[in-house]
Amino acid sequence: MEIELTEIRKGETLSISPGIPKDIISTQTHSNTSFIESNLENTSTNFGEYEKVFLEPVDITNLNAPGATLEFSNSIQKSPFIEANTEEVSLFHLKEKCVIPVFTKDNEITLSHQEFIETALSAISKMFPNENVDTPEIRVSHQIKGRTPDALHIAAKDLQEHQRTSYFERMAFIVRIPGITETINGNKLSLTIGGVRSYNLENLYNKKTYEKFKFFIGFQNMVCCNLCVNTDGFQSEIRAMSYLDLEDKMLQVIQGYNANQHLSTMKSLVDYSLSERDFAQIIGKARLYNYLPKKEKALIPELLLNDGHISTVAKDYYQDESFCRNANGDISMWEFYNLLTGSNKTSYVDTFLERGVNAFSFSEGVSDALSGSSNYSWFLS
Structure with a gap:
């Protein structure tokens, strides 16, 4: 299936203030693969066959230099990409208002x-040098509070702002590339890159070692x-010792992503529907x-959504404005998939991405089961 993507050139471009490199110069090394074609002359972006460009490393140390700031295009959001117990913060807040944990032994x-x-952001600029990006949307949870040494004996209610310290144990972020879009069943999709970091996965009481990140x-x-x-x-787990190592592994994930196949599979969900009886059965x-015995459960594909998520899906089957049942009680698998991803917004940061991937696999498997060719048929039997 050939998929055409819509180019959007409205809004401000990603502008870089003095002290940050503006241009990214590629080498002449190329290799054929299947992912994204970036035409550097006309800035058109198509999914399909392309020549992967290996780029020169870019020094991003100046991002933290005094006076250096990044400006992004603005985007109006209807709702956050994750809710649960998170709150929204800016990149400026993380850089200027939060302390950075250390490994205590060294x-x-x-x-x-x-x-x-x-x-x-550096990896995105290398892979998509001609695309604008939206302002990163950042959600955090599990705030760890502290105080400066001079505030040792001051009551909590009397602490001044400069005597308070804090950082967030868990963080999730996304960055949208609004110039690369596709429409499925009337819904506009925008290419999005993001990740999750949880300090609770690190042993901060030991010496520095590889640190763990999730990226998508x-x-x-x-x-x-x-x-x-x-x-x-x-x-699900990128292990890195430095930001250069981390960036290299991010680039590998982006290069290994088959966007054309992902979009084709999501489009195919529109062709399958669940009756009210099928939906109730699932x-x-x-x-x-x-609650299945372990032996029986091992024979069935994994479902990571819990009872709370399933209850939300059942409620939204009747009440969701965009993805509820039709007049006959039927619901397309595309709508069902979006009910699953909608319920996943209530997941905590550390399980959010795994459940999102599982929702896609589950929807794809049930679609196959509707045509009689999937081990997901247990959920419909």
Whole structure:
């Protein structure tokens, strides 16, 4: 299936202030692969066959230089990409208002949340040098509070702002590339890149070692801000010692992502529908799934959504403005998939991406089961 992508050139471009390199110069090394073709002359972007360009490393250390700031195009959001117990912060807040944890045995600094985001921006600029990007949307949770030494004996209510310290244990972010879009069933999808960092996965009481990150590339449904992520576009654990190592592994994930196949599979979901009876059967079996004996459960494809998510899907089957049932009670698998990704917004940061990928696999598997060719048929039987 050949897919045409719409180029959007409205809004401000990503502008870089003095002190940050403006141009990224590629070498002459090329290799054929299947992903994204970037035409540097007319800036058109197509999914399909392309020549991967290996780029010269870009020094991003100046991102933290005094007076250096990044300006992005603005984007109006209907809802956040994740809710749960998170709150929104800016990149400026992370850089200027939060302390950075260290490994206590050698006092070596961790790769901070802001470095993670800025490294991702650097990788994006290398892979998509002619595209604008939206302002990073950043969500954090589990705030760790502290105080400066001079505030040791001051009551909490009397602390001044400069005597308070804090950082966030968990952080998730996304960066949209609004110039690369596709429409499925009337819903505009925008190419989106992001990641998750959880300090609780690190042993900060030991010496510095490889640090763990989660990274993805996929699409965001702009109707509901739900993320659409598949297995090829997700790395559940990137282990890195430096931001250069981290960036290299991010580039590998982006290069290994088959966007054309991802979009084709999502488009195919529109061709399948669940009757009200089928939908009720899936909801009931999904509730039974977690209570199955281990031997039986091992024979069935994994479902990571819990009872709370399934209840949300059941409610939204009747109430969701964009993806509810039709007049006959039927619901397309595309709408069903978006009910799953919508319920996933209530997941905590550390399980959010895994469940998002699982929602895609589950929807794809049920679609196959409707045609009688999938081991997901247990959920429909």
